[in-house]
Amino acid sequence: MPTERQVYLLDPQKLSPETIAVTFAKTSRSPQSFAEIAQQLTDEKSAEFHEKWVVGYGHASVAEHAVLHVAVENISRLAVETLESNRLASYTEKSSRYQKWENDRFYRPAELANSPLQAVYAQTCQLLFDAYLESLPQVQQWTARQFPQRPDESPAAWERRIRTEYVDVCRFILPAAALANVGMTINARALEHGLRKMLSHPLEEVRAIGAEIKAAAQAEVPTLVKYAEVDPYLQKMEAAFTDLPLQGDSPQPGQGAWCTLVAYDTDPVDRLLAAVLYRYGETEFRQARARVAAMPAEQKRSLLHTLLGSLGRHDNPLRELEHTSFTFDVTIDQGGYFELKRHRMMTQSPQRLTTHLGYALPRAILESGFEPRYRQAMQAAAEAYEQIAQVSPEVAAYVVPNAYNRRVLLTTNLRSVYHLINLRTAPNAHFSVRRLAQCMAEQITACCPALSGLLPAAAGESWDSIERQYFTQTE
Ligand SMILES: Cc1cc2nc3c(=O)[nH]c(=O)nc-3n(C[C@H](O)[C@H](O)[C@H](O)COP(=O)(O)OP(=O)(O)OC[C@H]3O[C@@H](n4cnc5c(N)ncnc54)[C@H](O)[C@@H]3O)c2cc1C
Structure with a gap:
């Protein structure tokens, strides 16, 4: 048995994810090296081990050593949300900032098959896609006037420079039905939990994706996700609390602040x-x-x-910042929420996506002359939403464009919000999230003046100045 220090990788080309997990798990009771343990294992022996220890005795953390890379393509952005609600995983998805959507690339929900609402749904999504595609050249021309071509700049370089500026604006029109690809790296324990949520979800699309991911995962981890099933607790909670009548509880667009620090620690x-x-x-x-x-x-x-005060660009502040936390009640356009949700270390409770909280109107839409078409698209989406919501508010959410506001309760520790402020007040961040990150920084320093100048918010900007520069009123 070697006694000198050794560091090496277990080769995923030679060992299956379940065998790697067992190899690590066995070090708990075996004095052998990992290489020796791995040599004695087969896929069958590994499956037996997992049945006994992970499934039988509930030693679930062993499953964290089995890691999968799951490619998921052509799912709605509404479904992407559910997938990405699993915080102990890594994701990269099709960006609404760096890509333009092609016509007709939207999901058609099975729930509306054979219903007269199917036509309303398809027409509304098509209208939104048409408006989006029409907006691109119109807002591009306006943007080109704001950022003229430099004398030494090629047309291609100029387009690259201004592209995000107008694509960032036009994305407000895309509905949640828009199809996207997402790559997910996840361990088998987190996946099992995620699958339970997906299989219990009210949307048929999400349940079907859950079943397909489970089937695909079982090729690599036959035992560890085998028992992922519908979670009756989740379904019971949804039924018990959805639409529970609360006194005075009606959506109030435009009332109150859109980003409020509602709770924080004393001192x-x-x-x-x-x-x-x-x-x-x-x-x-x-x-x-x-x-x-x-x-x-x-x-x-x-x-x-x-x-x-002395943190370098790549330094993380001490973990002790996590002992101080803040809760914000945020209302942000769905496009902005889609980026916000990626901050996994926070606790976020989004409300259902509806058209009830009004929509954002970017200044570029107004000044490029696209406002009438934009408003017509928003109105059509709101009308379709109401009709479909009579049958299913979950399905109705597919037609809601990114411009509509979403409410989310967000609890974060100081370390996590420090990271968000650092990343999202940078000049290349989308103006919607930049406004939010700046507002959060301002509210934290208002309640803790001692932190003034110590949060990494952008100098020379305020949430108010971003709002005036990029938005008109919220409808
Ligand atoms: C300029 C820019 C462009 C982007 N483009 C895209 C894009 O095209 N597509 C896309 O899908 N996303 C994109 N994103 C989103 C990005 O990938 C992150 O998901 C998002 O910024 C959240 O950042 P985070 O992961 O650092 O934050 P959090 O999830 O809040 O995590 C906070 C910190 O915790 C640590 N951490 C958390 N989880 C893990 C983990 N599993 N492993 C290791 N460390 C972890 C890291 O230090 C991390 O910085 C972009 C972001 C930026 C800023």
Whole structure:
């Protein structure tokens, strides 16, 4: 048995994901090296092990060592949402910023087959796609006037420079039915959980994708996802809480702020500093808090500077930032929400996608002269939504364009929101998410003035200035 240090990779070309998982799992009780353990395993022995330990005794974390790369193509962006709601996985999807959608690339739900609403649905999606495709050259011409070609710039280079500017705007018209591809890297434990959610979902498309992913995954991990089934608890919760009448509970577009910090810790900065002192000290947390509470404001500010003021571009702030959290009630256009949801480390509870919270009208749509066509498309979507929602609000969500607002309750620790602010206030971020990230930064510093200048928000911009530059009123 080797005694010197060894580092090596288990080869996924030679070992199946389930065998790799068992190889690691067995180190718990075996003194042998991983290579020796792997040599003695077969796919059959690995399956037996998983049946006994993972399935039988519930040692589910073993399944995390079996990793799959799942390619999912031509699913609606509404279905992409469900897939990506599994936080312990990695995704890359077709971008509505870097690609243009081709005509007719929308999902047709099985729920509407043989229903008169099928025609309403198809006509509305087609109308939205037509409007989207018409908007591209019109907004492009307007954008070209805003960003003229430079003397030394080729037409192709000029188009590359302005492309995101107008595609970012036209994407507001695309409905949630638009088809996309998404690549997912996920371990078998997270996948099993994700499949249970998908198989219990109210949409037929999501249930079918769940069944197809399960079938595809079983080729690689025959045992670990075999028992993923419908989750009656999830279905019961959906039935019990959906549309529970609450007094005064009606959608109120335009009322109240669109991004509100609704809850945060008492003395968030003290809590944060106490957590850092705790990490590097030997006291109880209560003592660390008392010590911070007794510090002069200047000393706290100096410690915060040490903690956050010297971070390099690739540095992550200390994990102790996670001991301080904030809850925001956010209303953002669906296109912006689609990017926001990718921040997996936060807890996000989105409400159903509807046309009830109004829609955003980008300034470029107005100034390029596309406003009448845009409003007509939004109106058609709202009318179709109402008709289809009589039968199924879930299915109706497919016709809702990215411009319509979505409400999401978001709880984040300071470390995660620091990352979001850093990434999403950058100049290349979409203006919708940039406005949100800037607003979150402003609200956090309003409640914790000691953090002023220490969050990585863009200098020279405010959420208000972004709003004035890129949006007109929300309808
Ligand atoms: C300029 C730009 C272009 C983009 N283009 C696309 C695109 O074309 N298509 C697309 O699908 N997405 C795109 N995205 C979204 C991007 O891929 C991320 O999903 C999104 O920005 C969230 O960032 P995050 O993963 O760092 O954040 P979070 O999910 O909030 O994670 C926070 C941090 O936790 C750590 N972390 C979380 N999960 C893991 C994990 N599984 N493994 C390792 N570390 C982890 C990382 O340090 C991460 O930065 C783009 C983003 C940007 C900024």
